[in-house]
Amino acid sequence: MRVNGLDEKLDVEPWVSLLDALRERLGLTGPKKGCDQGACGACTVLADGVRINACLALAVQYAGKEITTIEGIATGDEPHPLQAAFVRHDGFQCGYCTSGQICSAVGMLAEHAAGMPSIVGAEELSEAEIRERMSGNLCRCGAYNGIVDAIKEVAS
Structure with a gap:
C-alpha cells in the first residue's frame, strides 16, 4: 500500500x-x-x-x-489549512482525538464538495451540518466549538 x-x-x-x-x-x-x-x-x-x-x-x-x-496531510513544512485553523481556533485540548478529527474533517469537506447528503441536508456547511457530518468523532475534552469554527473557516 x-x-x-x-x-x-x-x-x-x-x-x-x-x-x-x-x-x-x-x-x-x-x-x-x-x-x-x-x-x-x-x-x-x-x-x-x-x-x-x-x-x-x-x-x-x-x-x-x-x-x-x-x-x-501537511505539504512539506506547511501545515494543512485545517491543522492551522485548529490551532487558531483552539480546536483541541488534550490532543488525543485531534489527528482523527482533522483527517475526518478533510474527508468530510471532500464529501460535501462531492454533493454527498447528510441527515441535516443543508446545502451549505452550517454549524448544524458540520456537527452532523463530524458526529463520528468524539472529543472527551469538549473542544467542539473550536473544531466547528476551524472547519467553518477552512470551508469558506
Whole structure:
C-alpha cells in the first residue's frame, strides 16, 4: 500500500487491523486507538481520500490503496489549512482525538464538495451540518466549538 506518499510493503496476518499495521508495523502514532470499536473516530485516516475508521479495517483490504494519516496531510513544512485553523481556533485540548478529527474533517469537506447528503441536508456547511457530518468523532475534552469554527473557516 501507499502510506503518506510512500510505497510500503507489509507482511501482515489477515486479521491485523489497518490501525495496528500503521501504528505497530510502520510506527505512525497519529492515528490513535481509542475505543477499538469504531465509535470514537480517534483512528480516522483517509483511504483513497475517503475517511475510514482504521480500527475496523483489515490491513489486507487496503493493498494497493493510498492511505493518508495526519502525518501525511501537511505539504512539506506547511501545515494543512485545517491543522492551522485548529490551532487558531483552539480546536483541541488534550490532543488525543485531534489527528482523527482533522483527517475526518478533510474527508468530510471532500464529501460535501462531492454533493454527498447528510441527515441535516443543508446545502451549505452550517454549524448544524458540520456537527452532523463530524458526529463520528468524539472529543472527551469538549473542544467542539473550536473544531466547528476551524472547519467553518477552512470551508469558506
